[in-house]
Amino acid sequence: MPDGLKPATGTKGATRVWDLPTRIFHWSLVALIATGLLSGYFAPAWWLDIHSWAGYGIAGLIIFRLVWAVFGFEYSRFSNFTYAPGETLRHLRSFLRRQPGHYTGHNPLGAMMVFALIAVISGIVVSGLVSLGGKEDQGPLATVASYSVGKTADDIHEILAGILVGLIGLHIGGVLVESILSRENLVRSMISGWKTRLSSREPAAPRPARPRAALAVFAVAALLIGSAFTVLAGLPATGLTTAAAHPAFEAECSDCHQLYHPSLLPAASWRDMMASLDQHFGEDASLDDGDRTSITGHLVKHAAGHWDSKAAHKFRTISEQEPWQISATPGWKRIHKEIPEADFKRPKVKSKSNCLGCHSDAASGRFHNQNIRLPKE
Amino acid sequence: MHSPFTNFAAALVLALSATAFAINVEAAASDPILAGFAESAKASTPGFTGFSAERGKRLFLSKQTSGKPETPSCTTCHGNSPQSRGQTRADKPIEPMALSHTPNRYSDPKKVAKWFRRNCKSVLGRECTALEKGDFITFMATQ
Numbered sequence: 037m038p039d040g041l042k043p044a045t046g047t048k049g050a051t052r053v054w055d056l057p058t059r060i061f062h063w064s065l066v067a068l069i070a071t072g073l074l075s076g077y078f079a080p081a082w083w084l085d086i087h088s089w090a091g092y093g094i095a096g097l098i099i100f101r102l103v104w105a106v107f108g109f110e111y112s113r114f115s116n117f118t119y120a121p122g123e124t125l126r127h128l129r130s131f132l133r134r135q136p137g138h139y140t141g142h143n144p145l146g147a148m149m150v151f152a153l154i155a156v157i158s159g160i161v162v163s164g165l166v167s168l169g170g171k172e173d174q175g176p177l178a179t180v181a182s183y184s185v186g187k188t189a190d191d192i193h194e195i196l197a198g199i200l201v202g203l204i205g206l207h208i209g210g211v212l213v214e215s216i217l218s219r220e221n222l223v224r225s226m227i228s229g230w231k232t233r234l235s236s237r238e239p240a241a242p243r244p245a246r247p248r249a250a251l252a253v254f255a256v257a258a259l260l261i262g263s264a265f266t267v268l269a270g271l272p273a274t275g276l277t278t279a280a281a282h283p284a285f286e287a288e289c290s291d292c293h294q295l296y297h298p299s300l301l302p303a304a305s306w307r308d309m310m311a312s313l314d315q316h317f318g319e320d321a322s323l324d325d326g327d328r329t330s331i332t333g334h335l336v337k338h339a340a341g342h343w344d345s346k347a348a349h350k351f352r353t354i355s356e357q358e359p360w361q362i363s364a365t366p367g368w369k370r371i372h373k374e375i376p377e378a379d380f381k382r383p384k385v386k387s388k389s390n391c392l393g394c395h396s397d398a399a400s401g402r403f404h405n406q407n408i409r410l411p412k413e
Numbered sequence: 414m415h416s417p418f419t420n421f422a423a424a425l426v427l428a429l430s431a432t433a434f435a436i437n438v439e440a441a442a443s444d445p446i447l448a449g450f451a452e453s454a455k456a457s458t459p460g461f462t463g464f465s466a467e468r469g470k471r472l473f474l475s476k477q478t479s480g481k482p483e484t485p486s487c488t489t490c491h492g493n494s495p496q497s498r499g500q501t502r503a504d505k506p507i508e509p510m511a512l513s514h515t516p517n518r519y520s521d522p523k524k525v526a527k528w529f530r531r532n533c534k535s536v537l538g539r540e541c542t543a544l545e546k547g548d549f550i551t552f553m554a555t556q
Contacts, residue, residue, distance in 0.1 A: 292501040292502070292505055319481075319483075319502060323527070324527070387503070387504065390504065
């Protein structure tokens with residue numbers, strides 16, 4: 037017999053190929069990737085928590101899979117389906133002739149897809165985490181990722197997500213074509229774990245799974261990552277620093293409207309606004325000189341340029357015509373352009389200037405996605 | 414000729430304004446802010462005899478054309494009666510101006526000066542006189 041030929045075993049001449057952990061991994065990944073893609077592309081901004089929890093789940097699954105790639109049952113091990121380039125090319129040619137060579141586990145094309153998917157998904161998880169930390173000032177990297185790093189990561193995150201959608205299409209197409217050509221329902225195999233058509237090149241002694249070793253390595257990895265995140269979370273924040281309380285500012289600037297956070301306009305806008313308070317949006321908001329000087333100092337000290345938060349970056353370019361109005365900045369208009377005018381006229385909102393009507397954390401300058409609510413009345 | 418009725422009515426009006434004046438003097442004495450306005454009013458208004466709730470009421474309700482077009486009247490923001498809540502132009506609620514409804518009003522000199530300065534400029538296009546300020550507070554104190 038040629039090397040490693042082994043008769044088919046198991047019920048009805050079938051053999052178990054996909055072990056239970058790999059199958060659970062596969063279908064959990066399907067569910068979480070679907071959640072991530074749907075919430076990322078279609079859900080409103082305030083579903084960010086669902087999106088990021090899908091991401092954390094996916095990260096856990098990928099780490100598990102990398103461990104299982106070493107300690108899993110034969111066909112789950114990466115070494116089972118790492119092929120030389122020559123063999124991959126040969127397989128591709130036979131596939132294009134619609135007579136693909138048969139493999140019990142992943143064939144070379146399938147293997148390439150597995151590696152590509154794991155690489156792209158890992159990239160998505162990492163870029164997502166950096167974006168969450170840098171742009172949104174949330175998650176374990178909030179204290180280390182700057183806004184600009186987060187923004188770049190966000191662009192990469194989007195590009196990789198597009199690539200992932202393409203790969204998923206190819207993966208499903210490949211599975212369907214292969215199922216037809218090999219007369220084996222591969223989707224059912226990934227559910228039951230069994231395959232009926234076996235390769236002549238079956239390994240003589242499939243390596244058994246080593247669940248205890250896998251668990252130990254997984255636990256160590258989880259512990260390391262967990263402690264790294266804890267340490268990071270304890271570092272000084274890059275994004276939102278806190279402004280010291282300023283009672284005069286808080287009292288005088290909240291008499292007619294909600295208090296606007298100093299980070300929402302650049303220093304020059306605050307200086308100009310404070311120099312002409314008697315002409316304040318069609319109203320006289322004049323103060324005595326002591327209060328005016330002290331409040332100006334507070335606003336300038338904590339103006340947009342001193343913050344690395346999302347809002348401070350978005351609104352620091354002001355409108356030429358209305359240099360004092362946050363809701364007139366190009367950034368503000370861009371972010372809010374899809375909100376119907378009627379939503380700003382609702383009794384609970386009334387005007388674009390009423391940030392608090394839709395952003396429950398407006399006072400802190402955070403404007404986290406999770407804290408957005410469009411009032412229905 | 415005076416009928417007994419007009420005589421009676423005149424006597425009544427006299428008696429009532431005397432009481433009102435008494436109340437004002439009393440209020441001015443116990444309220445340093447009002448006393449301050451009374452002092453300046455006496456200096457600047459010949460024949461000043463006291464603040465009038467009636468004039469204060471007129472100031473509160475009247476429509477003006479000399480100020481900003483967005484704010485033709487005190488009632489634009491303070492609501493149509495001293496007992497009702499008002500609203501700023503940025504839609505923040507304002508507690509009623511009547512002292513009986515919002516007891517801590519007209520007690521902080523800095524706050525009173527600030528808002529008279531701002532609101533009179535917005536509505537009348539000029540600062541209010543001490544007489545107007547005293548009348549306004551007197552009116553609100555009776556409400």
